[in-house]
Amino acid sequence: MTNLEKYINAFAEGLDIKPEQTAGLEYQAIPEWDSVGHMNLIASIEDTFDIMMDTDDIIDLSSFEKGKEILKKYDIEI
Amino acid sequence: MIWDLKKYSDNTAVITENGENITYSRFFEMTQKLAIQVGRRCLVMCFCKNEMGSLLGYISFLNNNIVPIMVSNELEQSAVYRLLDVYRPDFLWVPDDKISAYGFETVYSDAGYSLLKTGNCGVYALYDELALLLTTSGSTGSPKFVRQSYKNIIANTNSIVEYLELDETERAITTLPMNYTYGLSIINTHLYAGAAVILTEKTIMQREFWQQFKENKATSFGGVPYIYEMLDKLRFFGMDLPYLRTMTQAGGKLSPELHKKFAEYAQKNGRHFVVMYGQTEATARMAYLPHEKALEKYGSMGIAIPGGKFYLIDVNGNEITEPEVTGELVYEGENVTLGYAVCGEDLCKGDEWHGRNVTGDMAKRDKDGFYYITGRKKRFLKIFGSRVNLDETERMVKAAFPETDCACGGVDDKMFVFVTAENHEAGIKKFLSEKMSLNPSAFEIKHIEKIPRSESGKVLYKELDKYYG
Numbered sequence: 001m002t003n004l005e006k007y008i009n010a011f012a013e014g015l016d017i018k019p020e021q022t023a024g025l026e027y028q029a030i031p032e033w034d035s036v037g038h039m040n041l042i043a044s045i046e047d048t049f050d051i052m053m054d055t056d057d058i059i060d061l062s063s064f065e066k067g068k069e070i071l072k073k074y075d076i077e078i
Numbered sequence: 079m080i081w082d083l084k085k086y087s088d089n090t091a092v093i094t095e096n097g098e099n100i101t102y103s104r105f106f107e108m109t110q111k112l113a114i115q116v117g118r119r120c121l122v123m124c125f126c127k128n129e130m131g132s133l134l135g136y137i138s139f140l141n142n143n144i145v146p147i148m149v150s151n152e153l154e155q156s157a158v159y160r161l162l163d164v165y166r167p168d169f170l171w172v173p174d175d176k177i178s179a180y181g182f183e184t185v186y187s188d189a190g191y192s193l194l195k196t197g198n199c200g201v202y203a204l205y206d207e208l209a210l211l212l213t214t215s216g217s218t219g220s221p222k223f224v225r226q227s228y229k230n231i232i233a234n235t236n237s238i239v240e241y242l243e244l245d246e247t248e249r250a251i252t253t254l255p256m257n258y259t260y261g262l263s264i265i266n267t268h269l270y271a272g273a274a275v276i277l278t279e280k281t282i283m284q285r286e287f288w289q290q291f292k293e294n295k296a297t298s299f300g301g302v303p304y305i306y307e308m309l310d311k312l313r314f315f316g317m318d319l320p321y322l323r324t325m326t327q328a329g330g331k332l333s334p335e336l337h338k339k340f341a342e343y344a345q346k347n348g349r350h351f352v353v354m355y356g357q358t359e360a361t362a363r364m365a366y367l368p369h370e371k372a373l374e375k376y377g378s379m380g381i382a383i384p385g386g387k388f389y390l391i392d393v394n395g396n397e398i399t400e401p402e403v404t405g406e407l408v409y410e411g412e413n414v415t416l417g418y419a420v421c422g423e424d425l426c427k428g429d430e431w432h433g434r435n436v437t438g439d440m441a442k443r444d445k446d447g448f449y450y451i452t453g454r455k456k457r458f459l460k461i462f463g464s465r466v467n468l469d470e471t472e473r474m475v476k477a478a479f480p481e482t483d484c485a486c487g488g489v490d491d492k493m494f495v496f497v498t499a500e501n502h503e504a505g506i507k508k509f510l511s512e513k514m515s516l517n518p519s520a521f522e523i524k525h526i527e528k529i530p531r532s533e534s535g536k537v538l539y540k541e542l543d544k545y546y547g
Contacts, residue, residue, distance in 0.1 A: 016507075016518050016519055027283075027284070031511065031512070031515075031517070031518075032517065032518055032519075034281070034517055035281035035282065035283040035308065036304060036462060036517035036519060036520075037517050037519065038281075038283040038308075039283070039304075039307065039308045039311050040519050042311060043311065054313065055312050055313045055314075055316065055317060056285075058283070058311070058312055058313075059283060059284060059285045059287075059288065059312070060285060062284070062285075
């Protein structure tokens with residue numbers, strides 16, 4: 001599986017949505033991505049890539065695209 | 079009048095999301111102007127958000143003998159109509175973007191909110207002491223409200239101010255909705271003490287929240303268990319928050335591990351972590367664990383608040399006197415509310431509970447007199463701080479999906495919905511999360527062959543325990 005596929009799956013699983021729904025998604029754009037969903041999403045991304053994210057990165061991860069950028073800091077190229 | 083706003087004239091009462099500071103004297107004027115427009119004691123439905131307009135309505139109405147019925151601004155329009163039908167309020171106090179939704183005449187606007195005249199005029203008589211109507215169930219739209227009196231609010235506010243030692247130098251930031259008793263009690267107490275309330279609609283998972291927190295030098299916040307789980311996830315313990323003094327927790331039992339973790343953090347960093355316990359039926363708070371005991375007694379919800387009293391009763395209603403024995407928790411105090419209302423006719427009812435609240439929670443007391451919640455007598459769960467009734471959920475599922483049998487159980491923050499029809503998992507999950515405005519992760523829909531029942535047809539919930547331990 002490519003990193004992009006892993007990332008999409010982590011998003012879909014974390015937010016309990018379909019993989020097709022992830023592209024272009026933003027915080028609070030759907031009911032699933034509220035603060036509770038965000039906590040699950042972060043856990044899912046951390047598990048998938050075996051990383052621990054910093055506070056700043058957790059609160060900055062406000063969209064599907066933004067998450068890709070943030071993961072670069074953890075040496076994960078998507 | 080509950081709050082003497084004029085007393086703290088030049089103090090800041092409110093700091094809004096865009097950084098505006100509103101003094102007590104200006105706030106007082108705003109509340110008076112609004113109350114004059116209402117002009118009489120009557121029922122007003124208040125649509126709650128953590129914004130200036132919402133706060134203005136609440137304080138103005140309560141301080142001027144007008145009775146607010148507090149609902150979430152997120153409530154579905156159909157649910158709002160049902161409540162309007164049941165309670166027939168004289169006015170609605172709504173955010174400006176909702177004006178057109180209801181087609182009522184706008185009679186006054188301030189701070190982004192508007193007063194809409196419904197055309198009703200005192201349809202239901204209001205009991206003299208009735209101050210406020212609050213729901214126990216978040217945003218499900220249930221018509222059941224708790225009737226709180228002026229005396230209830232004053233008594234509870236006084237004791238919270240006393241045990242949290244609140245004074246004019248406090249600045250609390252909002253993390254909970256204003257239609258929720260715990261969120262409201264933070265506002266009540268801070269405005270009573272002449273302190274400031276920092277209003278934000280942002281969540282702790284957003285950068286803007288922490289910016290507001292730091293720029294306005296917030297000294298305290300409150301949180302239900304899932305907020306503390308998020309804070310832990312957020313690596314809260316490494317955050318630089320030099321002005322933070324107090325963190326309070328209520329709205330369900332925090333895991334003992336997290337209780338300990340936050341108590342240790344507080345002790346190390348010279349802060350106070352105060353676990354509390356309460357119910358809307360007791361205005362807001364009934365118990366608190368004094369901060370100096372937070373670590374020693376982690377897992378405990380503490381002792382009765384000043385002016386209140388606890389005891390435990392056995393199945394026959396007799397008081398349990400020995401320590402470490404589980405019984406149903408009973409509370410007595412002036413903050414025990416008047417009773418419930420389920421329809422407009424109930425608003426003229428007087429005090430039905432006479433200062434005694436049989437909580438429905440099972441608890442034990444240790445030898446030092448500290449209480450520990452051990453379980454719950456009634457069939458409900460706390461999901462993200464709000465009560466969700468399990469039997470009601472079963473009825474909702476069966477009504478919407480007649481092809482399935484259904485039984486609900488689970489643990490706080492995770493409801494298990496057992497269904498017998500196949501391939502309905504996604505649909506039922508979506509239905510429940512929308513109806514209750516709760517994140518879908520709160521529901522685990524499980525297909526099983528058959529709901530276990532006794533010969534008389536009663537669901538054997540014990541047999542479902544194995545699915546969630």
